Amino acid sequence: MKNSNWYVHSVNPLQDTGFPFLTLKIENTECFPPNFGFKKMHWHEDIQFIFILKGKARFQTTGSSMDLNEGEAVFINKGVLHKTEPQMGCHYRSFIFPESFLTFYPGSFMAKNNVLPITNNAALPMIVFKPSKQWQKQIISLLSQLDQLAEKRENVEFYEYTVLVKLVSIWLKIIANIKVPCTDLPKSDFSRQERMRSFLSFLEHNFDRSLSLEDIAGSAHVSKTECIRCFKSILQTTPYEYLMKLRLTKSIELLKNTDDTVTQIAYMTGFNSTSHYIKYFKEEMKMTPLKYRKA
Secondary structure, three states: OOOOOOOOOOOOOOOOOOOOOEEEEEOOOEEHHHHHOOOOOOOOOOOOEEEEEOOOOEEEEOOOEEEOOOEEEEEEEOOOOOEEEEEEEEEEEEEEEEEHHHHHOOHHHHHHHHHHHHHOOOOOOOOOOOOOOOOHHHHHHHHHHHHHHHHHHHOOOOOHHHHHHHHHHHHHHHHOOOOOOOOOOOOHHHHHHHHHHHHHHHHHHHOOOOOOHHHHHHHOOHHHHHHHHHHHHHOOHHHHHHHHHHHHHHHHHHHHEEEEEEEEHHHHOOOOOOOHHHHHHHHHOOHHHHOOOOO
16 A cells, blocks of 8 residues: 655645645744655646745755755746755745746736746756845845745735735846746756656655666666666665665654554565564664654
8 A cells, every 4th residue: 555645746735726826834844834745856847936044955956956045045947856955943935836827828928938938948947046146135035025925824915916926026037137048958967857757756656566676767768777877966876775765754654644563564665574674764763663653
């Protein structure tokens, strides 16, 4: 039995509502409301802004990683494989919404000329904003205002219109100050992103099975050598190590949220025996699964 609540392809839980504007509040290492993509490599069809309110967070894509400091922000384009790792003491806000918020209506001049050339551009995975540049400082100020709106949402009259005005103002600053790349990513970089999406999606949906390196490589139709190369270059780990950490993560959620026995959890998460599971758990967590559950 698989925990179906975990996805590498993160979906906006508000996508079918009248206002799919998702705000996530991250304090230290906790996300409110809980989100399946938090601290995991994931991607989504929506676009996203992250604003660091306090402390520092490590932001990573398939092509780069960087530290985002207090008062800085980043725009993450749709379809970009990424994760954010907050450090202890970090507090940040994430804003996730569809590109249609910025186009006003389908087929608009704005969509054709000012939105889709950016959101469909594989050569523009992200834009970092720092207060040292005036136009970026203005965007950071607008993101701060969005954070304050999210905090007092229930008391804000015309909340949805107010949010949209802020988002469009941010977008206007962006399109007025960046040069949109005219070329796509090099074919090798684009292929690497696509392969990693295939690998991670395959593992998310099959972690409870007995898997070989050939199975993982086959999910993206590449050789075992190329599969290992992708994991090493992008995630700095091997396919097997990633799979084991993924199984461990799944098992921890079951320990916390179910009454299933350790033996049941071991087999539900793909470990070939209870003893193997307990041994690996102790190596990584410095305690047994039972002690972890009690703690």
